[in-house]
Amino acid sequence: MKNNEFPLAESALPAAKASGWRLQQGAKSLEEVNGTIAVPQQGKNWRKFLAFIGPGYLVAVGYMDPGNWATSIAGGSRFGYTLLVVALISNIMAILLQSLCTRLAVATGRDLAQACRDAYSPAMAWFLWIGAEIAICATDLAEVIGTAIALNLLFGMPLELGVLLTALDVFVVLYMQSKGFRWIEAYVLVLLGIIALCFIVQIALADPDWGAVIRGFAPTTQIITNPEMLYLSLGIIGATVMPHNLYLHSGIVQTRKYGGTSQEKREAISYSTWDSSIALMLALAVNASILILAAATFHKAGRIDVVEIEQAEALIAPLLGSTLAPLLFGVALLCAGLNSTVTATLAGQIVMEGFINFRLRPWVRRMITRGLAIVPTIIVTLIYGNKGTANLLILSQVVLSLQLPFAIVPLIMFTADRKKMGALRSPLWLTACAWVVAVAVIILNLKLIYDVAMG
Structure with missing residues (x-):
C-alpha cells in the first residue's frame, strides 16, 4: 500500500490554479483498468457505441438493489399502481445526475472523489471521504441483509450464516478484476438479465390490469394530498438516488480509451x-415490476399491509397459485x-483512492468494508431476529440520505464551472434541471429522515 500526500511542488500550483x-x-x-477498453476511432457509430456499453449497467445495479425492494413492495401493496409515476420521476432524476458524472469524468479526467480532492482543502477532502465511506458501508449493509434474506428464502439458511457467507463474494470480484473489466460488466449484465427474466415470468403469472398499469404512470394530486401516499x-425516491453511484460512474467511465480531442470527448459524453x-x-x-407484482397480488387480494421482503415471498405462492413464483422472487x-456487492467494491476503491489518494490491495479494502457491514448485522440478527434486520435496512437508507447532498452539490457545481470544465461544461438548461433535482431530492430525503426520527 502507499499514501501520496496532498501538497504539490510549488511550481505546479500556478498551473493547477489556472x-x-x-x-x-x-x-x-x-489505475489498473483505466483506459483499457479501446474505442474504435473509425467506422460506424454503432461500433463506437458498443464500446461504451457496460458502465451504465453497473450504475443501474444501485437503482435496483435490495434497499429498493421494500419501498416498491410497500407502495404496490398499499396503493396499487398509483405510485408507478413516482418510480418514473425518480428514474428521470437519476438519469440527469448520472449524465453529469459522465460529463465530469470525460471533460476533466477526474472522478467525483478526485475532483473534490483537487478543488477543496485537505481537511474538507477528508471530511467528505469519511462521509462517503459511511455511505458505502450503509450500502453494503443493505446488500448483506438482502443477500442473507435471499439465501434464507431459497435454502432455509439461517440469517446469521447467510450474512457470514456474503463475505465470500470478495473472491468472485477479485477473480473477475484479474480477468479484465469487461468480465465484471458481463457478470453484471448476466445477473441483470436473470432478474428481468424472473420478474417477466412472475408478472405473467400475476396477470396485472395493464390499463391500470398505464394509468399509474400519469401524475395525480392524490400523491401530495394523501399523507401515507406521500410518505x-x-x-x-430516497431509496433510488444513492451517493455511491455518483462516485462509481465518474470512475468506471474512464475505463474507456476515448481519445483526448474535444470532438472525441464530446462523442464519449454522448455515448x-x-x-x-x-x-x-x-x-x-x-x-x-416489483411494484406491479405487489399491486397485482397483494393489493388486489386486499393485503395492503405488506411491507417486508419476507412477507412478500411468503404470500406470493398462495396468491398466485404457483410454487414457481416465490422461487423466482428469491432468485x-x-x-x-x-450484483450490488460488485459495484460497492468498485465504489469503495474509487472513493478511497480519489479523496485521499490512499491505495490498498483490493481484497484488503473489500474485507474491511464487508466486515463493517457483517458485524452489526449479525449482532442485530442474533438479538432481534428478522424484524431487527428489517429495521437495520431502513436505517441504512437514512444514512444514505444524509450523505446525498455532499455528493450531489459538488457534482453540479463542478460541471457548471467553465474554468474547470472548459468548453464541455454543462449547458445552462442542464445545470438548472440538475439544481431542481438536487433541491427536490435533498428536501424529500430530509423529510424522510425527519419522519423516521419522529417514528
Whole structure:
C-alpha cells in the first residue's frame, strides 16, 4: 500500500490554479483498468457505441438493489399502481445526475472523489471521504441483509450464516478484476438479465390490469394530498438516488480509451450518457415490476399491509397459485444482492483512492468494508431476529440520505464551472434541471429522515 500526500511542488500550483483546480490531476481513477477498453476511432457509430456499453449497467445495479425492494413492495401493496409515476420521476432524476458524472469524468479526467480532492482543502477532502465511506458501508449493509434474506428464502439458511457467507463474494470480484473489466460488466449484465427474466415470468403469472398499469404512470394530486401516499413516495425516491453511484460512474467511465480531442470527448459524453440512460430505463422496468407484482397480488387480494421482503415471498405462492413464483422472487433478490456487492467494491476503491489518494490491495479494502457491514448485522440478527434486520435496512437508507447532498452539490457545481470544465461544461438548461433535482431530492430525503426520527 502507499499514501501520496496532498501538497504539490510549488511550481505546479500556478498551473493547477489556472485550470480552476486547487491541485493538478493526480493518479488515474482505477489505475489498473483505466483506459483499457479501446474505442474504435473509425467506422460506424454503432461500433463506437458498443464500446461504451457496460458502465451504465453497473450504475443501474444501485437503482435496483435490495434497499429498493421494500419501498416498491410497500407502495404496490398499499396503493396499487398509483405510485408507478413516482418510480418514473425518480428514474428521470437519476438519469440527469448520472449524465453529469459522465460529463465530469470525460471533460476533466477526474472522478467525483478526485475532483473534490483537487478543488477543496485537505481537511474538507477528508471530511467528505469519511462521509462517503459511511455511505458505502450503509450500502453494503443493505446488500448483506438482502443477500442473507435471499439465501434464507431459497435454502432455509439461517440469517446469521447467510450474512457470514456474503463475505465470500470478495473472491468472485477479485477473480473477475484479474480477468479484465469487461468480465465484471458481463457478470453484471448476466445477473441483470436473470432478474428481468424472473420478474417477466412472475408478472405473467400475476396477470396485472395493464390499463391500470398505464394509468399509474400519469401524475395525480392524490400523491401530495394523501399523507401515507406521500410518505411512501418519499421512500421510493430516497431509496433510488444513492451517493455511491455518483462516485462509481465518474470512475468506471474512464475505463474507456476515448481519445483526448474535444470532438472525441464530446462523442464519449454522448455515448456514455446513452449507455447509462438506457441502463437506467432497465432499472426502472425492474423497480416498476416489483411494484406491479405487489399491486397485482397483494393489493388486489386486499393485503395492503405488506411491507417486508419476507412477507412478500411468503404470500406470493398462495396468491398466485404457483410454487414457481416465490422461487423466482428469491432468485431475483439473490442476483440483486450479488450484483450490488460488485459495484460497492468498485465504489469503495474509487472513493478511497480519489479523496485521499490512499491505495490498498483490493481484497484488503473489500474485507474491511464487508466486515463493517457483517458485524452489526449479525449482532442485530442474533438479538432481534428478522424484524431487527428489517429495521437495520431502513436505517441504512437514512444514512444514505444524509450523505446525498455532499455528493450531489459538488457534482453540479463542478460541471457548471467553465474554468474547470472548459468548453464541455454543462449547458445552462442542464445545470438548472440538475439544481431542481438536487433541491427536490435533498428536501424529500430530509423529510424522510425527519419522519423516521419522529417514528
